[in-house]
Amino acid sequence: MMTVSLRLVAVVVFLGTVPLVAGAETYRVIPGDVLRVTLMEAEGPEDVQIDLDGRLRVPDLGSVDVVGLTLDEVEARLDATLEDAGLVLSLNSTVSIGAYAPVVVMGDVSRPGRFDYIPGMSVATALGLSGGSRADGIDPLQIERAAAEVAEQVQITGLELAGAAAEIAGLEALRAEATSIVLSPDLRAGVPGRDQARLPDLLELESEVLATALANRNEQETLWQSEIGxxxxxxxxxxxxxAVQRELVAQAALNLENSETLQDRGLQTAAAITRVQQADADARARVLELESLGLAIQSNLSEARRARARFLRNSDDETLGRLRAARARYQEYLLRHARALEQQAILQGGNVASLLAAEAIVPEFRIVSPRAGRADKPRIDLETALLPGDTLVVTLDVAVPGND
Known part of the structure; x- marks a missing residue:
């Protein structure tokens, strides 16, 4: 049997100056990659493709399972296989990437097929190699269906504008504590003509909401006023x-002074003066009790006034927040309605080139890959990097506003 001189298999990847994938992990070989094996005792290098089973079949060495390994790991795997085979070893043999597995592009593109992998290749690169999106991939029935959906969006956004305008007018009246709702000319102008006929009914509903809100606010205000009162x-x-108790204290103090005078003259018994002193002490204690009760009442009164102020402030803040949100929705509905009208005009024309130019038709991308987890990327766009062996599936779809 021929003795093969291989000891250390050095792996060299010729990637030029462009990285395979910026910031990506070390490249792992897959079926379809070609490894260039050079044996020093052979006449020259030999390109060996990794077969569908993920095995590399080296002359005089047999098959070696290498799929999913880095080039360093391929080297180690070959090294171990050689050592197990007891072959003559040499330090000068090399293995390098001869060619990457091709990238396949399919779906709504002009030239679907297999393309050589280019280091740094992205979805945009593959799309360019395959001739770009194929506009005739859109079925006319899709355009008709999209036109019907857009017409529905025109109607929906018109109704949304009318509802938002009426809501804004109602909230403005609530902030002003007005009992009637007035729709400003600017708000009315934003409502499509055919939907303005609905405004009286919508304003009537908002008037009922306004009356209920004002009644609730007035009821709460009445409760606070009653509590404070x-x-x-x-x-x-x-x-x-x-005031009465302080007069009683003054009288008790005078009685005590008279009793002490009588006692000094021997005209007042000790028991009698003790009773007078107790009455004076009781009168003063009662003043302290009433003053303490007064402080508690004042504290409750202050808290009630603060609570009323908080209620009014929170009520106004809530109304202001709702008003801002309603105005934001109104602006959003204006934009969506204008966009729907624009796409309706384009779709009614049925010109695919115009649809593409107006972004009414959008490409969607999907990657099918032999690498685990590769197809689970949450978002694929033109900048997404491709890897050798990836299959890029391109589909075109008609975008309908408001369906996000």
Whole structure:
């Protein structure tokens, strides 16, 4: 049997100055890649393609399973196989990439087929090699169906504009605490003519909403005013009671002074003066109790006033937030309606070139790859990098506004 001189298989990848995929992991070989094996004792290098089973069939060595390995790992795998075979070893043999597995482009393109992989290849590159998107991939029935959907979008966005305009007018009236709704000329101008006939009904509904909101606000305001009024009356009554109690304190103090004078003259018993002193102390304690109660009432009154202010502020903030959101929706509906009208005009013309120019037809891409997880990319666009062995599937579809 021939003795093959292979000891260390050095792997060299000729990628030029362009990286395979910017920031990607080390390249792993797949079926279809061609490895160039050079044996120093042979007459020259030999290109060996990795077969569909993922095996590399080296002359005089047999088949070696290499699919999914990096080039360094291929080297190690060959090294181990040689050592197990007990072949003569040499340090000067090499293995390099002879050619990458081709990229296949199929679907709605002008020239579907297999294309040599180019380092740094992207979806845009493959699309260019295959002649670009094929506009005649769009079925006329798709255009008719899209035209019907766009017409529906025109009607829907018109109704949405009318509803948003009425809502904005209602919220503006609520902020102003007005009892009637007035639609501004600017809002009315944004509503399509055929939908303006619906405005009176929509404004009537908003008037009912406004009346309910104002009634709820007034009811809550009445409750706060009642609570605050009760506390103010309690505070006033307490002041009156304090005034009376302070007079009683003054009288008790005078009685105590007279009793002490009588005691000094021997005209007042100790028991009698003790009773007078107790009455004076009780009168002063009662003042303290009433003052403490007054502080509690004032605290409750202050909290009620703050709560009322918060209610009014929060109510206004909520209305303002809803108004801003309604105005944002109104602007969005204006844009969507204009876009729907534009596409309706294009679709009614049925000109595919115009559809492409107006982005009414959009290409969608899907990658089929032998690499695990490769086809699970959430978003594929023109900048998405391709790898050797990838299959790029291109489909064209008619875009309908509002269907995102």
């Amino acid at each position: 009760n506390l103010e009356r309690q505070a006033a009554l307490l002041e009156d009671r304090l």
